[in-house]
Amino acid sequence: LHQKIRDSYMHPQFVSDVMKPLQIEQLMDQEVVNLSGGELQRVALALCLGKPADIYLIDEPSAYLDSEQRIVASKVIKRFILHAKKTAFIVEHDFIMATYLADRVIVYEGQPSIDCVANCPQSLLSGMNLFLSHLNITFRRDP
Structure with missing residues (x-):
């Protein structure tokens, strides 16, 4: 990481927004081969966000993380993107994490990896309702 x-x-700002919440300092003295999947994922996230970029592409940031670490990772990503004034495209299958991170969503329709079409970016509510409509489910709407 140092290099x-x-x-x-x-x-x-990076230390307070990323390094401390992801508890990276606790991992610094360990060999990479001895890190667990979740620890590797946290290091990978710190590496990704530590590289200067205008747009961050993050694929499955919740992979290998337990439920508590998923919440921490979500907050880290959101805080970093807001403070750095950057854009991020995040592919995420954890529904709760995706709804926390997203301000706009792109919903894909069709058969994954075979015949798939991307819809236009839309609000979280519209996008989630489109996604859930394929499962015959909608968000509850109280009057």
Whole structure:
């Protein structure tokens, strides 16, 4: 990490927004081969966010994380993107994490990896209702 994201690693905002919540310091003295899947995922997320970019592409940030770490990772990503004033495209299958992170969603229709079409970006409510309509489910709407 020291070599890969040297500038970010020393930046106080990055330390408070990313490194501390993901508990990266606790992993620094360990060999990579000894890290668990969740620990590797947290390091990968810190590496991704530590690289300067205009757009961040993040695929399945919840992979290998337990439920508590998923919440932490969601908050880290959202806080980092807001503070850095960047854009992120996040592919996520954890419904709760996706709804927390998203302000706009793209819903795909069809058979995955065979015949699939992307819809236009839309609000979270519209996108989720479109997705759930394929399962004959809608969000509850109280009057």
